[in-house]
Amino acid sequence: MHCLLVIISFAYVYKLPCRLQTLYGGKAYVGLRIPDPDTASRQNIDLVLVTKREAVVVSVINASGIVSIDGDGTWVCTGGSKHKTERLQDPMVEAKRQAAVLESYLEQRGVVLPDGYLSCKIVCPNPNFRTIHPDYFPPEVVTYEQWTELKAERKGISGWIKGALRSDKKEMQESIQNLGFILSTAPMWDRLELKNNKQLLGEFLEFKGKQDDIQSLRNIKRSKVSRMTIQKTSMFGLAHSKLQVLYAPRDYRSEGASGLEWNEVTVRSSTEVLFQLQDPAKVQKIKLSSIINMSLSP
Known part of the structure; x- marks a missing residue:
């Protein structure tokens, strides 16, 4: 084939x-x-x-x-x-x-x-x-x-x-x-929604960046978190701007986001996500600042 x-x-x-x-x-x-x-x-x-x-x-x-x-x-x-x-x-x-x-x-x-x-x-x-x-x-x-x-x-x-x-x-x-x-609640591909109106399917691997940022993001694991959304906290696109990361704990009782409690951390905009694409099957580094949402499969 x-x-x-x-x-x-x-x-x-x-x-x-x-x-x-x-x-x-x-x-x-x-x-x-x-x-x-x-x-x-x-x-x-x-x-x-x-x-x-x-x-x-x-x-x-x-x-x-x-x-x-x-x-x-x-x-x-x-x-x-x-x-x-x-x-x-x-x-x-x-x-x-x-x-x-x-x-x-x-x-x-x-x-x-x-x-x-x-x-x-x-x-x-x-x-x-x-x-x-x-x-x-x-x-x-x-x-x-x-x-x-x-x-x-x-x-x-x-x-x-x-x-x-x-x-x-x-x-x-x-x-x-x-x-x-x-x-x-069935297994599915993790999904990234990017700012350029692009969607990616694959598997979230880990975060890359400064040690203190990685430590702040340590709770964002698929066993604990179902979705994550990114917001910019500083204006004018400054090089050292910060990103506000909101993440929702996994709740198997509800598939909606309305009733979830969102946790919040702030990290550097230079932080990256290591993401293995489904097709083609390759690992890609993606700037956290270019991501709008990330959904993690159970």
Whole structure:
């Protein structure tokens, strides 16, 4: 498989949930890393949309060029950004596997979903994605043209009304609440929101800087802290300006920030964050002054 085709632009990944939530309601969970007992590793899932009617595992594929499908399901992309033909083994196989791994994980956590409640979709949001025969793609695939034309539907993103609607209303509501709690506490990539309107997924490693600043930040660990936000305390961008770091203790009882108690420390603006990117997998030093928020996975 040529992985060049499936490098995700996280600008897409973070625009997708907003649009899906606007169209279909519910809540989107982004950047999940679900334990897979079959491979003893983590299964990356771009996002899961949960509504009253359905839960949809959405795989985002950043393919470009003219895309066609071979008889074995392989996607063939020609004339894309790499100006060469690239092949991607049947993405539906991987999408269905992601849904199966998630369903197994939920069952292990005590969430049993109604038959047909969980499904999968592939979204191709790259404007340079083109196809001559869109009807050749499986119904689970949303091409770029279809993505731009999506409209809010009562029956949801998957295009049907499942048996979930015929389930006991109270029981279904409790199941959705339980599902939301499990997904909000599931392993996921750490996330950085930067000032240049950029989002990064990866793993927070440590802080770098003066010893007294590192000492001040010693309590910001994933076991203790769920999120951190940065504010500048001095004006005019002075070289020795300070940053106010607010951090919230981890609270598994609530996924919202409104009820959290925020702690505060002040450090030099030269302090850096060591962050291992998910894709490409490399370690990057990022100035704390360029960060707006950081969310840490459990």
